[in-house]
Amino acid sequence: MPLRLVTITVSHYCEKARWALDRAGMRYTEDGHAPLVHRAFTAMGGGTSTPLLVTPHGSLTDSTDILRFADRGLEEARRLYPEGALGAEAAELEDHFDRKLGPATRALAYSYLMPDAEAFLRVVSRDVPRLEAAAVRALRRPMIALMKKGLGFTDGTRAWADERVRALFAEVGARLADGRRYLTGERFTAADLTFASLADPVVDRDDDPRARFRTEDAPSALAAERRELRKTPAGEYVARLYRDERGLSSAVAR
Numbered sequence: 001m002p003l004r005l006v007t008i009t010v011s012h013y014c015e016k017a018r019w020a021l022d023r024a025g026m027r028y029t030e031d032g033h034a035p036l037v038h039r040a041f042t043a044m045g046g047g048t049s050t051p052l053l054v055t056p057h058g059s060l061t062d063s064t065d066i067l068r069f070a071d072r073g074l075e076e077a078r079r080l081y082p083e084g085a086l087g088a089e090a091a092e093l094e095d096h097f098d099r100k101l102g103p104a105t106r107a108l109a110y111s112y113l114m115p116d117a118e119a120f121l122r123v124v125s126r127d128v129p130r131l132e133a134a135a136v137r138a139l140r141r142p143m144i145a146l147m148k149k150g151l152g153f154t155d156g157t158r159a160w161a162d163e164r165v166r167a168l169f170a171e172v173g174a175r176l177a178d179g180r181r182y183l184t185g186e187r188f189t190a191a192d193l194t195f196a197s198l199a200d201p202v203v204d205r206d207d208d209p210r211a212r213f214r215t216e217d218a219p220s221a222l223a224a225e226r227r228e229l230r231k232t233p234a235g236e237y238v239a240r241l242y243r244d245e246r247g248l249s250s251a252v253a254r
């Protein structure tokens with residue numbers, strides 16, 4: 001039995017988990033849904049948020065636990081968490097990006113998508129079952145209202161998110177300024193994977209056909225912001241990690 005990854009298809013925390021499973025070559029199926037609809041499927045796995053990985057030994061309900069799980073089968077040189085101080089630093093940076101970057105990029109992207117119902121539908125319906133996409137279209141207004149409430153949106157959310165995203169991009173740009181290829185040590189770790197996947201909603205990568213959330217689907221103001229952030233050192237680093245490290249999907253058909 002392959003593993004089952006329950007996702008909100010557009011979610012960047014889900015992309016973080018997917019990337020780790022793909023990189024470890026694990027066999028899994030993706031059970032992908034639109035926001036809010038996901039609750040019916042996470043509840044069955046004993047959780048609320050996505051990603052949720054159903055394994056023969058129970059469910060993992062946090063992306064970091066899924067990365068640790070994927071790492072177990074890898075030889076030391078390929079692990080996302082190297083042994084010793086390097087692994088500890090990678091985990092610390094992962095936690096920093098999980099707490100600070102993920103909520104900000106999500107808020108920034110949704111602050112542009114929610115007022116534009118067609119763009120919102122294009123993005124949240126990508127790769128979800130057809131019936132679900134139709135239901136989301138019919139229910140988009142109450143759905144957007146519920147999501148705004150759930151995410152604690154106010155008039156100041158976009159400005160707050162924009163400032164935080166730019167501060168974190170500057171922080172990563174400063175780390176990379178000495179020419180290093182990875183955030184910590186000489187190898188790709190959980191820190192790099194987490195920054196790239198959680199930054200993805202605000203970085204233009206339409207030059208990569210695998211990008212799920214496409215700038216061409218975004219409202220023009222978000223498209224402009226994504227193109228601008230791509231040109232920063234942190235944005236270029238995200239694109240490089242996707243190009244050099246993302247690899248192919250190891251998911252199997254359901």
Ligand SMILES: N[C@@H](CCC(=O)N[C@@H](CS)C(=O)NCC(=O)O)C(=O)O
Pocket residue numbers: 008011012013014039048049050051061062063064098106
């Ligand atoms: N700490 C969690 C955060 C995951 C998270 O925020 N997931 C969002 C999608 S971007 C979600 O499922 N939100 C809907 C909900 O909680 O019902 C992780 O790393 O897995």
